[in-house]
Amino acid sequence: MASFDLVSLVRHALVEGGLLLAPALLAGLSVALVVGVLQSATGIHEPLIGMVPRIVVIVAVVFVTGGWMVERFVSLFQASVLSP
DSSP: OOHHHHHHHHHHHHHHHHHHHHHHHHHHHHHHHHHHHHHHHTTTHHHHHHHHHHHHHHHHHHHHHHHHHHHHHHHHHHHHOOOO
């Protein structure tokens, strides 16, 4: 494997990893921002109130987008390992 091929493979894997993580991370970030604003407005500063909705939303997003994630991962695996 040439050096250029290895760099291209690592770059492609990093981009795909970012695409796979983006939906869950963006959903968690948006829920954290909303809950943080609500906690600041109401004066309730309980850490559990901020964490539970974030975990629920991240699990839901992973459940909904899981099939797409598996398809992308399998295509990355086939392109990188099984290609000549």
